[in-house]
């Protein structure tokens with residue numbers, strides 16, 4: 346059976362993979378209430394491409410949930426996380442290509458889009474907006490994926 350722990354798979358990884366992984370963590374630390382064990386990170390820089398983890402209203406340093414019950418405040422925190430991670434990746438908002446917005450309620454769409462729009466004025470990314478049944482924590486109303494490309 347194949348598994349990521351398989352020696353064959355590990356040795357098959359190309360020696361040239363040099364992606365930069367920003368703020369690595371394990372889900373045991375970020376979701377202590379869930380039985381998880383995933384090595385993840387907040388951003389990957391792969392050549393000129395920058396991929397952000399789905400950003401949620403959580404402080405990137407303390408992991409504290411922010412703006413519980415407040416979709417506008419959650420959108421603001423998500424946008425601030427995105428700007429911080431982009432800068433850590435050496436990117437700027439103008440590098441953003443694709444934004445995917447996940448909402449837990451269609452009624453949050455206007456306030457969340459208005460708030461994100463304030464941070465992305467003049468950027469003109471492509472956007473996808475989805476309403477989903479749930480996010481990883483019940484307190485979270487919004488999650489945003491970003492793909493950017495450096496110059």
Ligand SMILES: C=C(N)C(=O)O
Nearest residue numbers: 398399400401481488
């Ligand atoms: C919040 C997430 N993006 C996650 O748990 O994967």
